[in-house]
Amino acid sequence: MNLVNLESVSLAYGPKPLLDDVSLGIESGDRIGVVGRNGDGKTTLVSLIAGTVAPHGGRVTHTRGLRVGVVAQADDMEPGLTVGEVVLGERAEHEWAGDQGIREILGNLLGDIELQARVGELSGGERRRSALARVLIGEHDLIVLDEPTNHLDIEAIAWLAGHLAARRSALLVVTHDRWFLDAVSTRTWEVVDGAVHRYEGGYAAYVLAKAERARIAQATEDRRQNLMRKEIAWLRRGPPARTSKPKFRIDAAQALIADEPPPRNTVELVSFASARLGKTVYDLDEVTLHAGGPGQGPLVLDRCTFQFGPGDRLGLIGVNGSGKSSVLRLLADAVRPDSGRVVRGRTVRLAHLSQELAELDPNRRVLETVEEIRAFIQVGKREWTASQLLERLGFRGEAQWKVIGDLSGGERRRLQVLRLLMDDPNVLLLDEPTNDLDIETLNELEDLLDAWPGTLVLVSHDRYFLERVTDRCVALLGDGRLSLLPGGVDEYLQRRSAGTALTARASLTTPSAPTPQQTAAAPERSAKELREAQKELSRLERRLERIGEQEATLHAAMARSASDYGRLAEMDAELKDLASQRQSVEVEWMELAERLEG
Structure with a gap:
């Protein structure tokens, strides 16, 4: 059934139209992700569809009785x-408390918020989650979400994706979170230059389709694209070729992917990083850290020992409030540990991007504020001017001469990132760098970071960006340690799930009217089993960390011995042996976690 129709819709704010003669529709069961540069009209499009904005030309038609649930970027909740x-709303307590679906939504989005709290007392993130829960609890034919993952951690984003995928209502979502787009959408709309281009599939399919269009359109391509064009020309020559076209498309796609080089040359970057940084970057030695200062606030690290080496690209994961930003501030020497030592390498040249926007002179111009730091910078093997890098991060043409006071939050964020890179650091601490950045800018930033040699520690709830620019993940799981995650974000979610299950089982009471023997023995046996299981898990995690450290040492040694082929062969064999050990320990860990969860 058709739910919404747009017929020749136009809308403009100022001389440039955001939407120009756009016609499209949404049917029941559609799951559509909307992408595009900031300012190109994504929010305007979904506002027209939701009925909260009227077009300047054309017509928007809703089917009769259409129930639309909307989460906009600004909420309308009474403080x-x-x-x-x-x-x-008006639901009685027994009504919602007896509904498993409602309890699940409240538990995953509002678990740390009191239902009696006043809306006016909530933070921006808490208001956002409340608005999202309000819509998800309702019954809707069409759900419209504008940046729903803002203020959600990785765990909550994964739950939201699963929840939306299981709903029957149509979905229209604007987000810069590319993993989330792939998880929830089956079609993609790109808003660009007043038009809406439609693609089948989620974000990955959209990227492949755009890449194919670009390859065909470009007159000068590298060798792989030339071969592809020759194959297409051969297909057009006769009927026998046309009959095998579908198979060709699959084979060609596989060939292109197979030929695609890795995004980074890890050995080369480690070699560069080692030359610039030396062997020591950060060594944490028995460090204890509280989020609010010595002895104040939640415990983040408890006698933790950990090494950040040259060329490490680490993603730091944890729930909101687990202390990720506190760890970055510790490395940046902005806070002191309660106890223990933080050894910092003598050659470390640090750049720290915090969540707060740095103060910039609102009367200065964009290009001036970058060139005052450095006019040129070497990224990988290429030299870039300040103007070229500004263009890569979305400041094109006259935008480089904008006054800083006129910039949006996203533009200030981009400028802040670029100023840090222009200072030529060899250690980057990035705290939520993707906030307010559109997908095109994220792609450019990822490309820049691929060629950047140094140690990178990243905190981000953008799972796609996290997995794209880092090589390993570590987590704050509430046990006072930095736990290595060989399986990345998937392993983190599994371990969080297993930990939640353990906590739930430990909190269960004994059956009613237990015997004295049950009362005395059952809790003791359960507690003992739990302690033994946690002890074994910790042992396996320490083993994985030691294997990871050995692998990092071998990678650095291989970079130093690049011309000694005999030694390289020996070290490669050692790496394969370590990989085999890692696989064996990971299997053992997973089996134990599954037994505990079951």
Whole structure:
């Protein structure tokens, strides 16, 4: 059934139209992701579809009785109401408390928020989650979400993706979170230059389709694209070729992917990083750290020992409030540990991007603020001017001469990232660098970071960006340690799930009217089993960390011995042996976690 129709719709703010003669529709069951540069009209498009904005030309038609649930970038919740009144409406307590679906939504989005709290007392992130819960609890034919993953951690984003995929309602979502797009959407709309281009599939399919269009359109391509064009020309020559076209498309796609080089030459970058940084970057030795200062606030690290080496590209994962930003501030020497030592390498040249926007002179111009740091910078094997890098990060043409006071939050964020890179650091600490950045800018930033040699520690809830620019993940799981995650984000989610299951089982009471023997023995046996299981998990995690350290040492040694082929062969054999050990330990860890969860 057709839900919404746009017929020759136009809308403009100022001389440039955001949408120009756009016609499209949404049917029941559609799951559409909307992408495009900031300012190109994504929010305008979904506002027209939701009925909150009227077009300047054309017509928007809703089917009769259409139920639309909207989460906009700015909420409309009354500050004097309680969270329960806003989210649950007129539902009686027994009604929503007895509904498993509602309890699941409240638990995953509002688990740390009191339903009696006033909306006016909430933070921006808490208001956002409350608005999202209000819409998800309702029954809708079409759900419209504008940046729903803002203020959600990786765990909550994974839950939201699964929840939306299981709903029957149509979905229209604007987000810069590319992993989330792939998880929830089956079609993609790109808003660009007043038009809406439609693609089948999620983000990955959209990228492949755009790449294919670009390859065909370009007159000068490298050797792989030339071969591809020759194959297409051969296909057009006769009927026998046309009959095998579908198979060719599959084979050609596989060939292109197979020929694609890795995004980074890890050995080369480690070699560069070692030359610039030396052997020591950061060594944590028995460090204890509280988020609010010595002895204040939640415990983040408890007698933790960990090494950050030259060329390491680490993603730091944890729930909101676990202390990720505190760890970055510790490395940046902005806070002191309660106890223990933080050894910093003598050659470290640090750049720290925090979540707060740095103060910039609002009267200065964009290009001036970058050139005052450095006019040129070497990224990998190429030299870039300040103007060229500004263009790569979205400041094109006259935008480089904008006054800083006129920039949006996203533009300030881009400028802040670029100023840090222009200072030529060899250690980057990035705290949520993707906030307010559109997908095109994220692609350019990823490309820049691929060629950047140095140690990178990244905190981000953008799973795609995290997995794209880092090589390993470590997690704060609430046990005071930095736990290595060989399986990346997937392993983190599994371990969080297993930990939640363990906590739930430990909190269960004994059956009613237990015997004295049950009362005395059952809790003791359960607690003992739990301690033994956690002890074994910790042992396996320490083993994985030691293997990871050995692998990092071997990679650095291989970079130093690039011309000694005999030694390289020996070290390669050692690496394969370590990989085999890692696989064996990972299997053992997973089997234990599954037994505990089951």
